[in-house]
Amino acid sequence: MNEIAYQPEFQTSVNFTKEKKKQRISNLIKGILFLLPSILLFGVFLFYPMGKTIYLSFFLTDNRGDPTVFVGLENYVKIFQSSNFLQSLKSTLLFALFTVPGTILVSLVLAILANEKLRGIGVFRTIFSSTMGISVAAASVFWMFLFHPTIGWLNRIVEAMGFEAVGWLTDPDWALLSVSISTIWMNIGFTFLILLGGLQSIDSYLYESADIDGAGYFYKLRRITIPMLSPTLFFVLTVTLINAFQTFGQVDMLTRGGPQNETNLIVYSIYQEAFMNYQFGTASAQAIILFIIILLLTLVQFKLGERKVHYQ
Amino acid sequence: MTLSISKKIIFYVLLIIFSLLVFSPALIALLMSFMSSQDIMTGKIIPTEFSFDNYAKVFDRFPLFQYLINSFIVSIVIMIGQLLLASLAAYAFVFLEFKGRDFIFFVFIATMMVPFEASIIPNFHTIRHLNWLDHYNGLTIPFFATAFGTFLLRQNFKQIPTELKEASQIAGIGEFKYYLTVVLPMAKTSLITLGVYGFVTSWNMYLWPLLATTNDSVRTVQIGLRQLQSQEQLNEWGVIMAGAIIIVVPTLILLFLGQSKLQKGLTEGAIK
Numbered sequence: 001m002n003e004i005a006y007q008p009e010f011q012t013s014v015n016f017t018k019e020k021k022k023q024r025i026s027n028l029i030k031g032i033l034f035l036l037p038s039i040l041l042f043g044v045f046l047f048y049p050m051g052k053t054i055y056l057s058f059f060l061t062d063n064r065g066d067p068t069v070f071v072g073l074e075n076y077v078k079i080f081q082s083s084n085f086l087q088s089l090k091s092t093l094l095f096a097l098f099t100v101p102g103t104i105l106v107s108l109v110l111a112i113l114a115n116e117k118l119r120g121i122g123v124f125r126t127i128f129s130s131t132m133g134i135s136v137a138a139a140s141v142f143w144m145f146l147f148h149p150t151i152g153w154l155n156r157i158v159e160a161m162g163f164e165a166v167g168w169l170t171d172p173d174w175a176l177l178s179v180s181i182s183t184i185w186m187n188i189g190f191t192f193l194i195l196l197g198g199l200q201s202i203d204s205y206l207y208e209s210a211d212i213d214g215a216g217y218f219y220k221l222r223r224i225t226i227p228m229l230s231p232t233l234f235f236v237l238t239v240t241l242i243n244a245f246q247t248f249g250q251v252d253m254l255t256r257g258g259p260q261n262e263t264n265l266i267v268y269s270i271y272q273e274a275f276m277n278y279q280f281g282t283a284s285a286q287a288i289i290l291f292i293i294i295l296l297l298t299l300v301q302f303k304l305g306e307r308k309v310h311y312q
Numbered sequence: 313m314t315l316s317i318s319k320k321i322i323f324y325v326l327l328i329i330f331s332l333l334v335f336s337p338a339l340i341a342l343l344m345s346f347m348s349s350q351d352i353m354t355g356k357i358i359p360t361e362f363s364f365d366n367y368a369k370v371f372d373r374f375p376l377f378q379y380l381i382n383s384f385i386v387s388i389v390i391m392i393g394q395l396l397l398a399s400l401a402a403y404a405f406v407f408l409e410f411k412g413r414d415f416i417f418f419v420f421i422a423t424m425m426v427p428f429e430a431s432i433i434p435n436f437h438t439i440r441h442l443n444w445l446d447h448y449n450g451l452t453i454p455f456f457a458t459a460f461g462t463f464l465l466r467q468n469f470k471q472i473p474t475e476l477k478e479a480s481q482i483a484g485i486g487e488f489k490y491y492l493t494v495v496l497p498m499a500k501t502s503l504i505t506l507g508v509y510g511f512v513t514s515w516n517m518y519l520w521p522l523l524a525t526t527n528d529s530v531r532t533v534q535i536g537l538r539q540l541q542s543q544e545q546l547n548e549w550g551v552i553m554a555g556a557i558i559i560v561v562p563t564l565i566l567l568f569l570g571q572s573k574l575q576k577g578l579t580e581g582a583i584k
Contacts, residue, residue, distance in 0.1 A: 027410040034404035037397045041457035049431035127331045133567035135516035137534040138556040142337040193575045249518035267429045291430040298425040
């Protein structure tokens with residue numbers, strides 16, 4: 001009796017594990033199918049090229065970019081002995097030093113102003129975020145005119161104030177700063193929007209209780225707004241920093257890397273080395289350096305921003 | 313929090329000054345696009361006469377219309393491709409449980425550490441090898457897969473109650489049908505956000521179209537403007553500005569329409 005009663009139960013449990021296994025395999029297949037298009041494209045256009053770039057960086061190449069002679073680390077030795085590449089690294093770092101704090105500071109001021117509950121504030125928000133929709137090419141054209149040596153507005157203003165005209169894009173002392181100024185303008189829209197979002201998510205209760213305590217405007221700004229905004233600020237900091245290292249369009253439009261290589265930022269340097277000089281080996285080595293920089297920055301962002309940047 | 317009148321005035325004054333500063337480069341360009349060359353040379357702020365000559369000229373001398381069509385095709389194709397691939401991937405991450413999912417998720421995160429700029433050399437060779445140079449395929453397909461878009465949609469899909477999925481399973485609704493008829497309609501807002509974002513970034517793309525196009529057949533507006541700027545150096549600033557204004561209008565309209573949604577979506581997708 002006992003055995004008979006036991007039998008069916010045993011069978012269902014076998015069926016159950018069998019079913020579960022079947023279910024698991026079908027889920028695996030479904031999951032793979034849903035993810036396949038993305039994985040395939042990431043593989044072909046991101047991971048394969050990354051590996052190929054590492055591979056190419058150890059070779060000399062012909063004009064078409066096919067590897068010819070294995071040279072080991074020689075390409076790396078070469079780029080770090082090349083004054084052009086060192087200059088490019090230095091310019092890129094300086095560029096980041098100008099644009100990152102500049103962008104954040106300006107955007108923060110705009111976001112704090114635009115966060116006030118005033119009539120018609122939407123118009124100002126739209127204006128401040130508008131540069132986000134303006135492409136690098138168009139923005140560069142706008143600024144190219146402002147920087148124009150004779151008819152540009154900047155020099156007209158400078159001359160009206162009694163100073164000598166500045167060679168904004170032609171003077172090696174000014175060019176990088178000029179490109180940085182135009183870049184800050186281009187960055188404002190996006191950074192402003194993100195910071196405004198951060199400000200709006202701060203609990204208004206904090207301000208109300210500070211008001212009751214009679215706290216002043218700047219006290220509240222320093223003690224509530226900035227600390228509460230710090231995760232957003234941190235996010236914006238890393239994003240603009242990474243963007244600074246990926247800058248290409250405005251350099252290509254405004255200065256073509258000149259004068260005297262002063263604005264030859266790293267991506268432009270890679271572009272020139274590969275697609276104008278056909279030195280794909282050394283260009284790949286430069287690309288790897290760029291990759292390492294971005295990798296480190298992203299890791300720092302994930303690590304330090306973990307509390308806010310969590311993907312579970 | 314109510315403000316006193318004097319504080320309000322200070323805020324408005326500051327807001328107006330900053331608005332003028334931020335908007336002036338674009339505003340100057342807009343005004344210049346209606347000016348004659350003479351107005352520009354003499355440094356007028358307001359054109360003596362509003363004329364559409366520059367706009368007529370830019371369409372006349374440049375295949376701008378062709379560039380605009382190309383950019384529309386490229387941006388819309390990328391937008392659709394991104395929406396499709398990102399929503400499929402996000403669906404798998406939220407609704408399907410299988411072995412190796414966490415690993416694949418890690419792979420998606422890892423893609424954010426690989427800058428596209430660092431892999432342009434092999435990508436250029438791949439495109440050339442596939443005969444996709446000067447072809448819409450080469451300008452669009454490399455950008456279909458997006459980790460950012462996947463994370464953005466995933467965040468939204470997670471808010472769909474799991475009971476819905478269980479109920480649909482009992483009712484015998486298949487995975488793909490559930491994705492198509494339940495999940496996608498419910499995530500409409502984030503899909504629009506990602507769509508706008510994808511369209512705008514594709515429209516404004518610069519480096520890749522520069523490499524992947526060698527003639528006017530599929531060249532996008534951004535590279536068209538580069539051509540215009542390098543060829544029209546002889547003080548035809550009005551024409552150049554007219555070209556630049558035409559190029560920014562579509563993306564600006566899209567942004568103005570979707571600003572609030574985009575802000576919410578970007579902040580959520582980026583920070584949460």
